[in-house]
Amino acid sequence: MTRQLAATLEVLIIVLFACVPLFIHLPYRVNIFLSWEGAYRISEGQLPFRDFGVPLGGMYWVIPAFFFKVFGAKMVSLIKAQVFINIVAGLAFRSILVSLDTPKGIRMASVLLFVLSYSFFNFWPWYNHSVIVYEIIGLAFLFRWVRAEEGIKARFSWGWLVTAGFFTACSFMTKQDGGGLAFFLSAALLVVYALLKKKLLPAAIYVASFFGSFLLLIAPYLSHGFGYWFNHGQAPHSSRVSPFDIAAEFFGASQWIKFYCFVIVLLVVARWRGTGMAGFWQQLKGEPKTTLFIVLGLGMLAEAAVLQVTSYTPPDNNIFFHSFAFAVIFTLLAPMLPIKTERPAIAALLMAGILLWWSGVWWKYTQRLTGPFLSRISNASPTGENVINKDTYMINHDSTTDIPTEYWVQCDLPTFHKITMPAPTVEGIHRLLNLDLIRKYRADRQPGQAPGDLKVLNMSELTPLAAEVPFSLEKNGQLPLWYHLGVGMFNRQADTFETRIRNKYYDLVLFEYIPNLNNFYPFRTRDVLHQNYMQVDSFMAPRRGPESQGVIEVFVKPLNLPKPIDSSNVPHQY
Numbered sequence: 001m002t003r004q005l006a007a008t009l010e011v012l013i014i015v016l017f018a019c020v021p022l023f024i025h026l027p028y029r030v031n032i033f034l035s036w037e038g039a040y041r042i043s044e045g046q047l048p049f050r051d052f053g054v055p056l057g058g059m060y061w062v063i064p065a066f067f068f069k070v071f072g073a074k075m076v077s078l079i080k081a082q083v084f085i086n087i088v089a090g091l092a093f094r095s096i097l098v099s100l101d102t103p104k105g106i107r108m109a110s111v112l113l114f115v116l117s118y119s120f121f122n123f124w125p126w127y128n129h130s131v132i133v134y135e136i137i138g139l140a141f142l143f144r145w146v147r148a149e150e151g152i153k154a155r156f157s158w159g160w161l162v163t164a165g166f167f168t169a170c171s172f173m174t175k176q177d178g179g180g181l182a183f184f185l186s187a188a189l190l191v192v193y194a195l196l197k198k199k200l201l202p203a204a205i206y207v208a209s210f211f212g213s214f215l216l217l218i219a220p221y222l223s224h225g226f227g228y229w230f231n232h233g234q235a236p237h238s239s240r241v242s243p244f245d246i247a248a249e250f251f252g253a254s255q256w257i258k259f260y261c262f263v264i265v266l267l268v269v270a271r272w273r274g275t276g277m278a279g280f281w282q283q284l285k286g287e288p289k290t291t292l293f294i295v296l297g298l299g300m301l302a303e304a305a306v307l308q309v310t311s312y313t314p315p316d317n318n319i320f321f322h323s324f325a326f327a328v329i330f331t332l333l334a335p336m337l338p339i340k341t342e343r344p345a346i347a348a349l350l351m352a353g354i355l356l357w358w359s360g361v362w363w364k365y366t367q368r369l370t371g372p373f374l375s376r377i378s379n380a381s382p383t384g385e386n387v388i389n390k391d392t393y394m395i396n397h398d399s400t401t402d403i404p405t406e407y408w409v410q411c412d413l414p415t416f417h418k419i420t421m422p423a424p425t426v427e428g429i430h431r432l433l434n435l436d437l438i439r440k441y442r443a444d445r446q447p448g449q450a451p452g453d454l455k456v457l458n459m460s461e462l463t464p465l466a467a468e469v470p471f472s473l474e475k476n477g478q479l480p481l482w483y484h485l486g487v488g489m490f491n492r493q494a495d496t497f498e499t500r501i502r503n504k505y506y507d508l509v510l511f512e513y514i515p516n517l518n519n520f521y522p523f524r525t526r527d528v529l530h531q532n533y534m535q536v537d538s539f540m541a542p543r544r545g546p547e548s549q550g551v552i553e554v555f556v557k558p559l560n561l562p563k564p565i566d567s568s569n570v571p572h573q574y
Helices: 003-023 033-043 058-071 075-099 104-119 127-150 158-172 176-197 201-221 243-252 255-271 276-286 288-310 321-336 344-357 359-374 423-433 436-444 491-502 523-532
Strands: 419-421 456-459 508-513 534-540 551-556
Touching: 003 075, 003 104, 033 058, 033 075, 058 075, 058 127, 075 104, 075 127, 104 321, 104 344, 104 359, 127 158, 127 176, 127 201, 127 288, 158 176, 158 201, 176 201, 176 288, 243 288, 255 288, 255 321, 276 288, 288 321, 344 359, 419 423, 423 436, 423 534, 423 551, 456 491, 491 523, 508 523, 523 551
Parallel strands: 456 508
Antiparallel strands: 508 551, 534 551
16 A cells, blocks of 8 residues: 555545534534634623633633634534544544554555544534644654654744644633643653653753743633633632542542553564663663654553543543554564555455444444344234333333434524534524513614623523524623532622622523533532522423423513413413
8 A cells, every 4th residue: 555545545544534514404402502602702801800700711612713713603514524623633633643654555555543532422512622633733743743743844943833832822711621631741741751861951942832822822821710711720610630549440440541551561572572671771762752652652541541530521521542552452463464554455344344333323324224124013912012122121211302313303593503402492492582571672773783781591402502692791700601609600690690690691591401410510600590580481402311301481571571471372381
C-alpha cells in the first residue's frame, strides 16, 4: 500500500464518518442546553465570567459560537460545529501516529478505531469531549516537534512547542481535570525526551508557553470573579479528586484499562528482553519515538483512569484510550509478527476486526434497514401459541410516560430544525408561544428589532427559546449560565433568584422539575416559585429514559396572568 493511498483512505474515513449527522434527523440531546446557550451568548458578544458565571472555561464554546455566527443560532449549527470538531480530532490523532512512524496498516486501523470508538457517536459539542480534542491537537503539535527533531531540523521548530502549549491551555480553559492531565502528560513526554537526549530547553519552552497562554486567556477576566467561578476545588466548589475513589474504580472495574496496561508492559519486556538495565536504557535512547509512544499510551490509560472518576457523566467520556492503546500495542507487536502489516490484505483484516469489535456503534443504525429481514414474532406463533423469547420473557409494568425516540416528532420552529422531540414537548412549546404574554410581546416587535425588555428566567433545557421568542439574556457576571445547584451555581445565586422571584422581577419563568436528579434545577427555587407565581402550564421535558424524566412548568407573575389553560389539554406526568 502506497503512502499516498493510505493517507487518502485515512482522511476519507475521518471526514465521511464525521459528516453522517448532517444527513439524518436527531433527537433532542439531554443537557445540550449548556452548549447552545454558551455558544449563543458568545455569538452575541457576551463573554464568560464577565457577562455570565460558569465553572468551566470559555474555550468550550468558541467553535460552536463561530458556527452560530456563520449558520445562525440553531440546534443544527451545533451539529455542524461538532462535525468540524470530529474532523479536526481525527486529523490530529492521525498526525500523532504519522509523527511517531506508526506502520501504515496499523495507523489506518487505529484511525478507524478512533473514529468508531470516540468520534462517531459524538454528534453534539460537549465539554468532556472538547477538552480531549484540544489535548489531542496539542499533542499533535508536540509530536510534530519531535518529528522535526528526529528528522530534518527546521529553523523555527520550537514554534511547534509553543503551539502545543497554547492548545493545552485551551484544553485547561475548557475543563480543569482533563486540561490539567493534558498538561502533565505533555510535560512528562518532554521530560522523558530530555532524559533521552539531555535537552531541557524544549520542556522549558513548552511549560512557559502553557502558562503564558493561560495567563493571556484569563487576563481579561481576573477582575470579573474568575477565581470564584473557575472550579479548582475551592469553596463553594467541592473537589472531585479522591485518591480512594480513583483506586476503587481502577481495581474494582476498569477491565480494559488494566488489560491494555498489562499487554503494553508485556510487549515492552518481550521486545527488549535479555539486555539488562544498561542495555534496556540504551535501546530506549536509540528508539526515542517508540519510547515516547509507550509513555503516551500508558499516560492516556492513566488519564482515562482518573477522568472516569472526576468526569463521571456520561460514563463513556474517557474511551479515547482504546485507539491510543491499540496503536501502541500493535506497533510494538508488529516487528514480532511473521507478516507485514503494511500489506493491503493485512490492513483490511485489521480494519475488518475493528468493525466487528465495535459493531455496536454502527449496528444500531443499520438495523433499521435489516430489521424487516431479521425480525421475529414477538407475541404469538402462526398457530396462535404464546411465544417466549428474549424480548417477551418479562412483562414491562413501567408506569412512566417515557416516549421512545423513534416516536419523537419534528418541531417546525427554525431553531429546532432537523431535531425531534416528544410530541407533548412540541405541543407545550407551541402553547407557550401562544400565551397572551408572548403573543403580545412578539406582535409589538418590529421585524429585525432587537429583543425588548421581557424579563424571562429560563431554568429549563429549552434554551433555544431565547432566539425563538426572542428575549434578551441578561448580562450579569454574578448569575450562572448553568443552574445545577452545587455544580454550576451555589447558594448565593439561588438566594439572588429567589429574592427576585419574591419581588416579582420576572414576567415569565420556565422551570424544569426532574425529581430523580439531585437539584439539577434547584428544588428550593421551585418551592419559592410556587409560593409567589402562578403556574399556567406544564409539559414533558425532552429527556430520554424513565429514570430522568422531567416536566417543564410555566409560571407568570400574578399581576400579569393570561387566561387559564384548559387543564384537560395539559399533559401531567407527575
